Amino acid sequence: MxxxxxxxxxxxxxxxxxxxxxxxxxxxxxxxxxxxxxxxxxxxxxxxxxxxxxxxxxxxxxxxxxxxxxxxxxxxxxxxxxxxxxxxxLARMNRIVEISPKDFVAVVGPGVITAELQAAVEKRGLYYPPDPASRADCSIGGNIATNAGGPRCLKYGVTRDYVLGLEVVTADGTRTRLGGRTHKNKTGFDLHRLFVGSEGMLGVVTEATLKLLPLPPHRACLGVGFASMTAAIRALQAVFAAGLLPCALEVADEFTLAAARKRTGSARLAGCSAHLILELDGQPASVRGEIRTAARILRAFEPLFVDRGDGADGCEKLWQLRRQFSYALRDTGLTKLNEDVVVPRGRLGELFRLAARIQRRHGIRVACFGHAGDGNIHVNLMVDDSVAAQKTASGKALDELFRGVIGLGGSITGEHGIGLAKMPWWPIAVPPAADALHRAVKHALDPLGILNPGKFLG
Ligand SMILES: Cc1cc2nc3c(=O)[nH]c(=O)nc-3n(C[C@H](O)[C@H](O)[C@H](O)COP(=O)(O)OP(=O)(O)OC[C@H]3O[C@@H](n4cnc5c(N)ncnc54)[C@H](O)[C@@H]3O)c2cc1C
Structure with a gap:
């Protein structure tokens, strides 16, 4: 035709x-x-x-x-x-069909913008935690297809953990409902979850039933500067060892902080080689008690400063710095290759050492920041496009990064997915039998291969 x-x-x-x-x-x-x-x-x-x-x-x-x-x-x-x-x-299918405070569920079209759903449920005292940094712009359908995450996923889990049921249309036009609206369900296979993270290759999500939580009434934050990354990593490990589970625990390295200092003019960041943001949420009395405990633990690692913010406004002031990181790195004029690698939490120190080695070996600046609590760090290769050799070196540096992360027991993507960007590394990211299983599932649902072709399954 x-x-x-x-x-x-x-x-x-x-x-x-x-x-x-x-x-x-x-x-x-x-x-x-x-x-x-x-x-x-x-x-x-x-x-x-x-x-x-x-x-x-x-x-x-x-x-x-x-x-x-x-x-x-x-x-x-x-x-x-x-x-x-x-x-x-799917952008036009953007209706919030239902928010149920009784069942703690929301039913939404795939085109609903994530932040708009969050604002709508919060008005009713409910909470939809997954918080990709792009949430003001990205859609629930895209979040489901990429299994999106963000800082709060440390305590609350990623998009996958909130998908109770889906309506999907498969490649031949069959429309079906999978899962349901109950918070527990063990009827047959977990087929709706098969579509979470499927990157548009197995079917099209046309409606989602999402789990909601009660909105935590109080939050408190700490912003902590350290003279070394080693001290920051030891400090965050001590927080978990003390039995605390922050809702977010973010880290930034020296290069990122230097860029942020230049952008914001913050004298606070002088001499700072690592920075942590720790957030706790829950009932006011328990949050106040836990934040004091967390501050005491962190102080034992001789930080340069410990700033505290209480309530939404107080926390927002500390998060302002984190929100500047991407812009600050862009200000450098270098091209940012943002890789969302993830390692087991205990190997965070080795990931930072790997990044430093890559910087030395390939002559490319590496800026790291991200979700330290769950080992998911944005390792940004900062490439100078005016230097021809850097373009070639960046390919080698990426290869070394992904191989190194796999060697640490980690994964090449914790949030963004494989897409086109990580396609070359798909063969080393999964064993051959897992690749064959992916292809078998793809063939069962899309035998002619019409859905999102040209990606990692061909
Ligand atoms: C500045 C910035 C910050 C970001 N921060 C984060 C972050 O913190 N955490 C994170 O996880 N990601 C982050 N991302 C990546 C991105 O925002 C997420 O991957 C998001 O989930 C994409 O949603 P989208 O609606 O834009 O999807 P799109 O980009 O439109 O599509 C993404 C994938 O989903 C598929 N898809 C989309 N809708 C459907 C559907 N209804 N049915 C089936 N398949 C579908 C597409 O085919 C594609 O494979 C960031 C991106 C930017 C630009």
Whole structure:
């Protein structure tokens, strides 16, 4: 079938405002926030699951590639339509269908923006914890397809832990419900979880039923500067050893802090080689007691300073610094290759030593910050594009980083997914039998390979 005739065919089964071939619309659906670009031939903008089902049934019949897309804020090129075909945007399916304070669930369309759901549930005294830094822009469907996480996932778990049920449309257009709305459920296989982290390759999420928690009434934070990373890591290990489970525990290294100091003019960061932000939440009396205990533990490691913030406003003041890190690194004028590697918590020190070795060996500055509590550190290779040798060196440095992380018992991605960015390392990231299992599952659900082709399963 020629492109012109399938495009006419698919346009006939949709409402006029549910598709576009406009140059500008095609262009905006060609990329996410990573470096790759590939234009779709047709953009589908369905308003409901029955349109999604018709699109997929048609595409399946005519073997047309379909690439699902949420808000296009991915960091690995996951929604880039490598084989052209249809970009299937779920952005318009953005209705919060229900928030139930009795059942502690929310039912939402995939296009709902994460921060908007969080604000809506918090107004009702409820809590949806997964907090990717992109939450003001990314969608619940994208979060589910990438199993997104963030600082609070240390205590509360990642997106996976909040997905109770899904409506999905599989590659041939079959519409089905998996899981349910109860917080426990052991009926058959955990099939809805199969779609969590599936990067748009197994089916399209058209509705999600999410678990909610009671909103913790109080928060308190510590911002702590150290003269060495070793002291900071020992200090955070002591926090866990004392039986405390912060809701977030973030770390930043010397390069990141120097850039942040330049951007913010903060004299506080002078001489600071490592910085921790620790947050606790819960009932006011217990938070006040625990934050005192945490401060006492951290002081034993001779920090340069310990700042404390109480309540939402007090905490926000300390988090302001963390929010500057990405901008501060951008200010350096270097190209930031942001890798979201993760190691077992006990091997954090070795990860920082690996990063330092890579910096020395390849002559590329490395900036590390991130979720120290769960071993998920953003290792940013800061590449100087004006130096030709750095481009070649960055490929070698990435390879050394991923191999090193696997050697430490870690994974090449803790949050962003494989997408295109980490495709070259997929063969070393999983054993051959696990790769074969992935392909078997893919073949069972999408035998013609129309869903998000050109990614790590071909
Ligand atoms: C500045 C910045 C900060 C970030 N910080 C974090 C962070 O802290 N933690 C984190 O985890 N990630 C982070 N990310 C990455 C990104 O925001 C997440 O991966 C997010 O989940 C992507 O959501 P999206 O709606 O933009 O998805 P998209 O980019 O549109 O798509 C991502 C993937 O999901 C698939 N997909 C989207 N919707 C559906 C659907 N309904 N059904 C099936 N498949 C679908 C796509 O095919 C693609 O493979 C960050 C990104 C940026 C740009």
């Amino acid at each position: 020629s492109p012109a005739s399938w495009q006419r065919g698919i346009a006939r089964i949709l409402a006029r405002d549910e598709w576009s071939r406009d140059e500008a619309v095609i262009e905006t659906h060609a990329a996410d926030k990573w470096f790759a670009r590939s234009r779709p031939e047709f953009v589908a903008l369905p308003r409901d699951a029955s349109s999604v089902s018709r699109i997929l049934a048609f595409a399946h019949r005519h073997r047309i590639p379909v690439t699902p897309r949420g808000a296009g804020h991915g960091y690995v090129g996951g929604c880039v339509p490598m084989k052209g075909g249809i970009a299937l945007s």
